[in-house]
Amino acid sequence: xxxxxxxxxxxxxxxxVEDEDGIRKRLVNTLKYYFKEIYDCNSGKDGYDMYxxxxxxxxxxxxxxxxxxxxxxxxxxxxNDFNTKVILLTAYSTEEYxxxxxxxxxxxxxLKPLNSEKLLEGLLxxxxxxxxxxxKLSDDVYLDTAKRELLFxxxxxxxxxxxxxxxxxxYEYKDCSFIRYSTIEERIWxxxxxxxxxxxxxxxxxxxxxxxxxxxxxxxEGYKLL
Numbered sequence: 001x002x003x004x005x006x007x008x009x010x011x012x013x014x015x016x017v018e019d020e021d022g023i024r025k026r027l028v029n030t031l032k033y034y035f036k037e038i039y040d041c042n043s044g045k046d047g048y049d050m051y052x053x054x055x056x057x058x059x060x061x062x063x064x065x066x067x068x069x070x071x072x073x074x075x076x077x078x079x080n081d082f083n084t085k086v087i088l089l090t091a092y093s094t095e096e097y098x099x100x101x102x103x104x105x106x107x108x109x110x111l112k113p114l115n116s117e118k119l120l121e122g123l124l125x126x127x128x129x130x131x132x133x134x135x136k137l138s139d140d141v142y143l144d145t146a147k148r149e150l151l152f153x154x155x156x157x158x159x160x161x162x163x164x165x166x167x168x169x170x171y172e173y174k175d176c177s178f179i180r181y182s183t184i185e186e187r188i189w190x191x192x193x194x195x196x197x198x199x200x201x202x203x204x205x206x207x208x209x210x211x212x213x214x215x216x217x218x219x220x221e222g223y224k225l226l
Contacts, residue, residue: 009034009123015054016040017047017061017073018089023114027060030116034123044068048076051084058085058126074104085126089114135171137225138214143167152211162188163206170215170225178216178224 014035018024019042031038039050045068047061059077061070074086082105091112101109107126110118134142134151142151148164150157159167166188173179185194203223207213214226 009127010036012057012127013037013054014039015047015050015056015059015061017042017044017059017065017070019043019062019065019067023062023089023112027114027119030119031060034120044070044073047073051077056084058087058123060087060089063088063090071104074106078104087122087126135168137167137171138212141211141214143171150209155211157209159209162202163209166202166206170223174225176224178218178222180222184222 012035014031014037016024016027016031016038017040018027021042024040024042028038028040037054037056039054039056041047041050042065044061044065047059047068050056051059051073059074061073063070070088074088077084077086086104086106086108088101088106088109089112090109108122110122134144136142140152143149143164144151144156145164145168147156148159148161150159150167166184169179169184169187173183181194181196181199184199188194203215203217207215216224216226218224
């Protein structure tokens with residue numbers, strides 16, 4: 001899984017509710033790598049109080065707990081809130097809770113024993129509608145299609161509409177030999193005529209925005225990603 005997706009989680013906050021201290025501490029330590037703020041407690045009752053106080057973006061809670069279980073906690077949250085993401089941890093089959101899980105719009109559940117792989121899989125599945133899938137143009141260059149930006153290391157470069165569309169086209173044809181000039185004219189220039197001079201100038205300006213040249217020209221044929 002592309003690590004750049006995880007960096008987007010830094011904008012979100014998490015409430016972790018787990019009554020087993022060892023599991024909760026390991027969980028919190030792992031979550032600290034990915035989220036802006038982590039809140040934790042050991043009961044459903046305290047969990048609801050912390051939810052009201054901090055309004056986290058995601059709640060990760062065990063089902064079976066003393067002093068208020070996870071299902072009851074989520075029922076209280078879902079009375080007025082269907083936006084907060086919910087991941088349930090359980091050591092048992094979820095069949096007995098199946099209708100509750102459906103009605104409460106639980107985003108994901110993780111069967112114990114918990115490990116980092118299961119946790120990260122659950123996080124990405126839960127935030128799938130919020131995380132922008134970045135297009136990997138090279139080992140260290142990504143295209144954020146929603147924000148129309150190039151990302152490399154800690155840098156962001158804003159692109160023009162046509163530049164973004166051209167890089168998307170390169171990505172679309174990355175498994176092919178190259179993109180033909182005629183395809184570029186049809187898809188990027190649309191109803192306008194694309195002269196060879198205009199295309200060369202366009203590519204030259206786009207290359208200035210790249211940290212290194214990832215656009216390869218196939219003479220008299222077209223272009224491809226390096």
